[in-house]
Amino acid sequence: MVVAPPASYCPHHPVLMTPDSLPGIGEIVSFTTLHTPPAGFKSPLHLAIVELDGGARFVCHGSDVKGLKVGAAVAIEAIDNIYYFSNLGTLDRARLFWRRAGRAGDRVNAIARSLAKRMWKGKHRAAS
Amino acid sequence: MPDVFVAGVGMTRVGRRSEPLPDLMADAAHAALAEAGLEVPDAIVVATMNPEEFIGDGNFASNVATQMGFADVPTLRVETATSSGAAAFYAGFAQVAAGLRHTVLVVGGEKMTHLTTPRVSELIGRSIDPYERAYGATMPALAGLVTRALMTRGAANAREIAQVAVKNHANAARNPLAHFQDAVTVEQVLESRMVADPLRLLHCCPISDGAAAVVVSAEPARVRVAGIGHGTDTLAMRHRRELTSFGATRMAAREAYGMARFGPERIDVAEVHDAFTPFELISLEDLGLVPPGKAGRATLDGETALDGRLPINPSGGLKARGHPLAATGLAQIVECVWQLTGRAHGRQVAGARRALAHSIGGLATNNWVTLLEARG
Ligand SMILES: [Zn+2]
Numbered sequence: 001m002v003v004a005p006p007a008s009y010c011p012h013h014p015v016l017m018t019p020d021s022l023p024g025i026g027e028i029v030s031f032t033t034l035h036t037p038p039a040g041f042k043s044p045l046h047l048a049i050v051e052l053d054g055g056a057r058f059v060c061h062g063s064d065v066k067g068l069k070v071g072a073a074v075a076i077e078a079i080d081n082i083y084y085f086s087n088l089g090t091l092d093r094a095r096l097f098w099r100r101a102g103r104a105g106d107r108v109n110a111i112a113r114s115l116a117k118r119m120w121k122g123k124h125r126a127a128s
Numbered sequence: 129m130p131d132v133f134v135a136g137v138g139m140t141r142v143g144r145r146s147e148p149l150p151d152l153m154a155d156a157a158h159a160a161l162a163e164a165g166l167e168v169p170d171a172i173v174v175a176t177m178n179p180e181e182f183i184g185d186g187n188f189a190s191n192v193a194t195q196m197g198f199a200d201v202p203t204l205r206v207e208t209a210t211s212s213g214a215a216a217f218y219a220g221f222a223q224v225a226a227g228l229r230h231t232v233l234v235v236g237g238e239k240m241t242h243l244t245t246p247r248v249s250e251l252i253g254r255s256i257d258p259y260e261r262a263y264g265a266t267m268p269a270l271a272g273l274v275t276r277a278l279m280t281r282g283a284a285n286a287r288e289i290a291q292v293a294v295k296n297h298a299n300a301a302r303n304p305l306a307h308f309q310d311a312v313t314v315e316q317v318l319e320s321r322m323v324a325d326p327l328r329l330l331h332c333c334p335i336s337d338g339a340a341a342v343v344v345s346a347e348p349a350r351v352r353v354a355g356i357g358h359g360t361d362t363l364a365m366r367h368r369r370e371l372t373s374f375g376a377t378r379m380a381a382r383e384a385y386g387m388a389r390f391g392p393e394r395i396d397v398a399e400v401h402d403a404f405t406p407f408e409l410i411s412l413e414d415l416g417l418v419p420p421g422k423a424g425r426a427t428l429d430g431e432t433a434l435d436g437r438l439p440i441n442p443s444g445g446l447k448a449r450g451h452p453l454a455a456t457g458l459a460q461i462v463e464c465v466w467q468l469t470g471r472a473h474g475r476q477v478a479g480a481r482r483a484l485a486h487s488i489g490g491l492a493t494n495n496w497v498t499l500l501e502a503r504g
Contacts, residue, residue, distance in 0.1 A: 001367075003366075003367060004366075005259060011362045011363075011364070011367045012362075029273075029277065029371065030273040030274070030276045030277040030280070030371060031273070031276060032269055032272030032273050032275075032276060032324045032325050032326075032327075033272075033322075033324070033325040034264065034266065034268070034269050034272075034323075034324050035321075035322050035323060035324070035325075036246070036323070037264045037266075037269075038246070038249065038250055038253070038264055038266060039246065039250070040264075041264040045264050045269075047263060047264065047265060047269055047273070048273075049273060049365065049366055049371075057366040057367070058366060059259070059260050059263045059265065059365070059366050060263075061263060061264075065325075069280075070276065070277065070280040071280075082263070
């Protein structure tokens, strides 16, 4: 199991976890909009669970959910330790495809690379 | 294991109450004791979720015991968030089943309506994973995520989810102790204020005060505890692979049916944790009461209505009887006992012999299934 943020123990086994990193690309598992969020948050508050390629799930904020669908491809990025998701458009997805095919140097790749550097997760490598 | 019986039950009217919490709990407790014909129980188990913050009092086992006149009876407190009442029932059951006590009074209650809604929401939200809470996640927010995933999967549609509220309000209108006494329509539900998209106000249970109590005993009585199961899951939603089924319910159900040596097909009536109406649909399937993917259809077809094949939440459920947190798991058991003994006046399920109570703690991190059986 891969968890984020890092945890000492796997939630399901009393086994110490080891750090790992993943590219910040994944898909929307679900999302909601809170119309009266708790004190300290602006309304409307968009929240999503995002599953990264590699399995870790993140809770993220987003600036917009217009047209967003469960399963949509998104990039996530941390600003001041808070993760935000943003929709990957058709063009971004095409670029991502080319990055996977071995090309480098486009915007998505840059996002993914910077995330890979910044993200720090626990990864339980023992059998889960 | 020796048999354990329910010797007496009692509960207060649920809703906005002016009495102090210990008084509400004493009312419920003394009603249950009177029915059991018991002056003093051997032990007491108290369920309250968060009196420290809701009313500013701690050491609540001793607090309640003293205020109800039982300072000399050994009393402990149990807490598993919103399922605390069901957990306390288990603690009482276990003491009797183990032969440690002959009679145990289990009493649960909560008082919240004196606080503002944002404050109550914040305090209930303390049961959410701290990291997710730091993103502004509240119970309705997490339930909104679950509901969106459920609807996207095609497992329930807006009408089916709304119908749960319609049904449970209709049942509550027949229960004089329920918080809501008014019917609602599908249109009213679908037009109510959006809370956590796609969840609307009338999909959510109200904020309620109230108390409920049960006396468990080794002495044979009209209702036997047939089985109890406990299930747990990760505190964090993001650590789960599945949002639209609760592993903690499935685990609890397996254990309870195993202990009872009968399955869901023998259940005549059930009280199910519908803090948010989609949870009733999810839970019906997790409990095996309807086949996978059929809960929405069964609800629209009236199968779970009071006159249906398997009446669900005849009391009105959390949605409409109300949800005084730690009282709820016990209030469900009280309703089941009334159904099994023919005392659910105005909402009686004819010939009910076996009842199921299902309680969710937190966002399904600590769930309970209790099976009760009529004797004789
Ligand atoms: Zn593990």
